Amino acid sequence: MRKKITVIGAGHVGEVCAQRIAEMELGDVVLLDIVEGMPQGKGLDIYQSGPVIGSDSRVKGTNSYEDTANSDIIVITAGLARKPGMSRDDLLKANEEIVSVCAKESGKLSKDGIMIIVTNPLDAMCEVARRVTGFPKNRVFGMAGILDTARMRTFLSMELNISVESITAIVLGGHGDTMVPLVRYTTVQGIPISEFLPKDKIDAIVERTRKGGGEIVALLKTGSAYYAPSAAVAEMVEAIVKDKKKLLPCAAYLEGEYGFKGIYLGVPVILGANGVEKIVEIKLNKEEKEMLKKSADAVKELIDLLKV
Ligand code: TXD
Numbered sequence: 001m002r003k004k005i006t007v008i009g010a011g012h013v014g015e016v017c018a019q020r021i022a023e024m025e026l027g028d029v030v031l032l033d034i035v036e037g038m039p040q041g042k043g044l045d046i047y048q049s050g051p052v053i054g055s056d057s058r059v060k061g062t063n064s065y066e067d068t069a070n071s072d073i074i075v076i077t078a079g080l081a082r083k084p085g086m087s088r089d090d091l092l093k094a095n096e097e098i099v100s101v102c103a104k105e106s107g108k109l110s111k112d113g114i115m116i117i118v119t120n121p122l123d124a125m126c127e128v129a130r131r132v133t134g135f136p137k138n139r140v141f142g143m144a145g146i147l148d149t150a151r152m153r154t155f156l157s158m159e160l161n162i163s164v165e166s167i168t169a170i171v172l173g174g175h176g177d178t179m180v181p182l183v184r185y186t187t188v189q190g191i192p193i194s195e196f197l198p199k200d201k202i203d204a205i206v207e208r209t210r211k212g213g214g215e216i217v218a219l220l221k222t223g224s225a226y227y228a229p230s231a232a233v234a235e236m237v238e239a240i241v242k243d244k245k246k247l248l249p250c251a252a253y254l255e256g257e258y259g260f261k262g263i264y265l266g267v268p269v270i271l272g273a274n275g276v277e278k279i280v281e282i283k284l285n286k287e288e289k290e291m292l293k294k295s296a297d298a299v300k301e302l303i304d305l306l307k308v
Pocket of ligand 1 (some may be wrong): 008009010011012013014032033035077078079080081082091095098101102117118119120121122142146147175211221224225226229
C-alpha cells in the first residue's frame with residue numbers, strides 16, 4: 001500500500017519537500033496551502049515531472065483538509081519565514097496561530113498519522129502541535145537537527161576537502177543560536193575532527209553552524225533557507241516510510257531524558273515506522289551539559305509564552 005504524505009504550507013520549504021518526496025517515490029503527496037490555486041498549480045507541476053524522472057507518486061495540491069484525510073505522515077511547514085534582522089522567536093505569535101489550526105485540522109482527519117513540524121520557532125511549534133492534536137510524543141516531533149548537522153558537515157567538508165559523506169556530526173539543543181554542536185562526537189570516518197583541524201578553525205565552524213540559518217536569510221533578503229531544510233525533511237519521511245530505524249537528531253519531547261522534562265529539544269533519536277521510537281542518551285561533559293541547559297532554557301521561555 002502506498003503511503004499518503006501531506007505537506008501543509010506550499011511555500012518554499014513545502015513545495016521542495018513535496019518535490020523531493022515525490023521524486024524519492026516515498027508515497028502519494030497532498031500539498032495544502034491557504035492560497036487558492038497555488039498548491040494545485042505546484043502540485044500538478046510536480047506530478048508532471050513524474051514521467052520524466054520515473055516516479056509514480058501522485059501529487060495533489062489543495063486548499064481543503066478533506067483531501068488530507070488518512071495521511072500516514074503530515075509535514076507542517078505553514079507559517080511565516082524570517083526576514084533579515086528577525087529572530088526565530090519573533091515568529092512565535094504569528095506561527096503559533098497558524099500551526100495550531102494546521103495541526104488541529106489535519107490531526108482530526110488522520111488520527112494515526114505522524115506529524116513532522118518544520119515551522120519556526122521549531123521547538124515551541126512542536127509543543128503547539130502536541131497540545132492541539134493530543135497525539136502521543138512519538139508521533140509529533142520536529143526537523144532541525146539534521147539541517148544544523150548538515151550545515152556543520154558541509155562547512156567541514158569545505159575546509160577539509162573531504163567528502164560530506166565521510167563527515168559525521170551531531171548538533172543538539174533548540175533550533176536557535178543556542179544550539180549545541182558536539183565537537184567531541186564529530187568525526188571523519190570515525191576519526192575525531194581534532195586530528196584534522198586546530199581548535200580555532202573548529203570554533204569558527206561551530207560559530208558559522210550556529211548562525212547558518214541567518215547567513216542564508218541575510219543573503220536571500222526575502223526569505224529563509226529551503227533546499228537543505230527540505231532535504232532534511234525528506235530524510236525523516238524516508239526513515240519512517242521505510243522503517244529504517246535511523247539515528248538522527250530531531251526535536252523530541254523529553255520526559256526526563258538529558259535531565260529535562262516537558263520540553264522539546266534536539267536530541268538523537270531512532271526514527272522508524274512508529275516515529276520517534278527511542279531517544280538516545282549520550283554522555284555529555286560538563287561544558288556540553290551547560291550549553292544544553294542554556295539552550296533548553298531558551299526553548300522553555302518560548303513555551304511559557306504559548307497560549308494554546
Ligand atoms: O530547520 C527548520 N525547522 C526550518 C524552519 C528551516 C527552514 C524554514 N523554517 C521555517 O519553516 C520558517 O521559519 C517558516 O516558519 C516555515 C516555512 O518557511 P518557508 O520558507 O516555506 O516560508 P514561505 O515560503 O513563506 O511559505 C509558507 C507558506 C505560504 O505558502 C503560506 O501561504 C502558507 O505557508 N500558510 C498557510 N498554509 C496553510 N494554512 C495556513 N493557515 C497558512 N498560513 C500560511
